[in-house]
Amino acid sequence: MTRQEIEGEILSIFRREFEVENPGMDDNLREAYGFDSIDAIELLLGIEKLLGFDLTQEEKKQAMDIRTINQICDYIERIAQARAAAAGKK
Amino acid sequence: MERRVVITACSAITPIGHGRDRILESLLKGISGVKPLKEDELLSRFIHSKVYGTVDYPIDYDFKRQFRKTMAPCAYYACQVAKEVLEQSGLPQDFITSGKLGVAFGSIHGSPLTQRDIYRTFFGALADKDDKAYKTIGAVDYLKSMVHTTAVNITKMFGITGRVISSGTACTTSSQSIGYGYESVKFGMQEAMLCGGADEYDTITVAVFDNLLACSTAFNDEPHRTPRPFDKLRDGLVVAEGGGAVMLEEYEFAKKRGANIIAEVIGFACNNNGGDLILPNLQGITNTLKLGLENAKINPEDVDLISAHATATKMGDIIEAQAIANVFGNNPYVVGLKGYMGHTMAACGSIETILSLYMMQEGFIAPTLNLEEVDERCAMIKHVQKIIQQPVKTIAVQNFAFGGVNTILLLRKIS
Known part of the structure; x- marks a missing residue:
């Protein structure tokens, strides 16, 4: 998945699940949209599906510790790469 | 220190309407809120009672997602009536968040609809041998279904920081909310308390009463003719949904700020039968009524109107009529408001309090709907079978619950 695709999916989750339209990529999600720990757990379920x-x-x-959309995308890339690397070693 | 406690706002969502005007119209026109039981693809086909006191009109909710995400239907009712009561009270925002306002609010067992979803997922996972299905149980399902979900969704939405009391005592849930809220203000723990209860549409509750043979089944084709409190043809209760809230304030505080004082809460009592968890108990209820009068420091003849619990079960109504006769004789008028809408469970104490306040304000007594021929075993008290135009000064609101819990609230008009 490219970075652009990840961003598109995450923005879609935010629009669909959290009713947040066009958030700034570096907005503090808690401060700007009231995104809290409950939302974070729901988001992780969405990321697992993705x-x-x-x-x-x-x-x-x-x-x-994630606070922004960009950090979410970084996180997904990091996890995907680590898993791919681990799979390659086997 | 004992302080006077007054009601400065009230609001209800009921099967006979949302808000004062619609509810009064239903009371005055004798309109029932009992409708056919809805098909729920789970329990409804097994339930013999095919009637339900239903909130079947749209409600214009305006809750942001940050609040909605932890709210089940019962919390929607609770937060809506709480919002209306806060607005109506005129209490300033800095007071609401000051810690001087608390919340006493409950439902009979959180959100059964959410619990149903959890069980559906769980049993579906077992049946499908799907180890991962449990992950679809939402992170917020507990927050939606816990027993104090109504109370804390209210505190969250309005930033209320005072004490939280969340009784979950079935049919006495919200009469306890008002009673314990009253005591909190009376004894100086809080300046004000937002009190009430709410329950959502739910067939599990119907199934429970249906299994106990306590539900009405004889009027499945004519829902509006049941329940029939104190009537010869009554055949059981009708489960219902709704929510009710009142604002209680310390009298001097309310007077000083120029609040609209609707009535004074002059007494409350709660006791237990100390035995059977289901059967009504004459001695227990008689004791409750006496304790309430003692607490209010009034005599039986001071009470003009009793809002009876009167669920329209065979034995419950007889025992209640006997207890009323024991304590009050046949002096006060007695109305069974469940005749209009069925049994709104956790909400019934608050809804019946609010309807009583409306009648006090308007100077009339609504008849017990569907009371056509009084059961001779309930005939020793003064029933209301047609609208009576008469000032009402002092009202007793009685509620009794599974578990042998009994409550009485005493309300008085401020002259």
């Missing part, structure tokens, strides 16, 4: 695999507890905990 990636097509379950996130581990460790991977989920890494997401708890």
Whole structure:
């Protein structure tokens, strides 16, 4: 998945699930849209669907410091690359 | 320190209407809110009682997603009536968030619709041997279905920081809310309390009463003719949905700020039968009524009107009539408001309080709907079978619940 595709999917999740239209990519989601810990858990479910695999507890905990859309996209890229790398080693 | 407590706002969503005007119209015209039970593709086909007190009109909610995400239908009712009561009270925003205002609000068991979704997922996962299906249980399902969901969705939405009381005592849930709210203000713990209860459309509750043979089944083809409190042909209760809220304030505080004082809460009592969890208990209820009068420091003859619990079960109505006769004789008028809408469960105490306040304000007593021929075993008290135009000064609101819990609230007009 390209960075552009990831951004498109995440913006779609935000529009559909969180009723946030066209957020700035570096907006602080909590401050700007009241995005809270409950939303973060719901978002992780959406990310698992997007990636097509379950996130581990460790991977989920890494997401708890995320504040912006750009950081969400970075997170998804990082997880996808780490999984791909791990799969390549096997 | 004992302080006087007054009601300065009230609002209800009921099967006979939302808000004062619609509810009064239904009371004055004798309109029932009981409708056919809806098909729910789960329990409705097994339930013998095919009637339900239904909120079947649209409500114009305006809640932002940040609030909606933790709200089940019962919390929608709760937050809507809470919003209306806060607006009506005119309490300033800085007071609402000051910690001086608390919330006493409940539902009988959180949100059964949300719980149903959880069980559907769980049992579906078991049946399909799908280990991952449990993940589809939402992160907010507990927040939607916990027993205090109505109370804390209200505190969240309006930034209320005072105490939270969330009774979950079935049919006495919101009469306890008002009673414990009253005590919180009376004894100086809070300056004001937003009190009430709400329950959503739910066939699990109907199934429970249906299994106990306590639901009405004889009027499935004519829903508006049941329930029939104190009537010879009554055959059980009708489950209903709705929400009600009142604002209680310390009298001097309310007077000083120029609040519209609707009535004073002059007493409250709650006790338990200390035995059977289902059967009505004459001694227990008689004691409750006496305790209420004692708490209000009034005599039985001071009460003009009793809003009876009167669910229209065979034995419940007889025992209540006997208890009323024991304590009040046949002096006060007695109305069974469930005749209009059925049993709104956690909301019934607050809704019946609000309807009583409307009658006090308007100076009339509505008849018990569907009371056509009084059961001779309930005939020793003064029933209302047609509209009575008469000032009402002091009202007793009685509610009783599974678990043997009994409550009485005493309300008085401020002269």
